[in-house]
Amino acid sequence: MALSFRNLAVALLVLFGLLWWMLRGDPEAEVREAHQVLLEQIIKTDDETAPALLLKARALAGLFADPVEISGTAEGLAGVYSPEELGNLIVRLRTVFDTIELTFTELAIEFPGDENAIVRFAATLRGQARLAGDQERLEQRGVTTRMRLIGGDWLFTEIVLEGQ
Secondary structure (H helix, E strand, O other): OOOOOOOOOOHHHHHHHHHHHHHHOOOHHHHHHHHHHHHHOEEEEEOOOOHHHHHHHHHHHEEEEEEEEEEEEOOOOOEEEEEEHHHHHHHHHHHHHHEEEEEEEEEEEEEEEEEEEEEEEEEEEEEEEOOOOOOEEEEEEEEEEEEEEEOOOOEEEEEEEEOO
């Protein structure tokens, strides 16, 4: 029995549909991964090089939508930024510290729509300032992030800091 063009097209469509279904990501896992990448880009060790800083700024910019808003108790950082501006701002703030340890715990993810996510979690930042004699800085805050699925990637559209 010869395979007609119509049957071949149907078979290929079913195959592509099955592959798409199998390869598409789990939205919750993708949102968690975006938060993990953000965390890894903010963490700083004392042996970081200048080229690594440039790479971090680019990687950070790739996590944010245009525009992205910072609000809440952001101590002078509240505002609306382009992804590049926010990435560069985070890199500049990192230069104040020799080391930064950051943890996100208790991530609660909800999806009010197919392409929107709201994540609430606790964040703890422990940093050692560059200036001699400065004590270690410890901050604990509640954080709410809003994300949107843009071009296949979950990007941060808003970060709300609470507490402190």
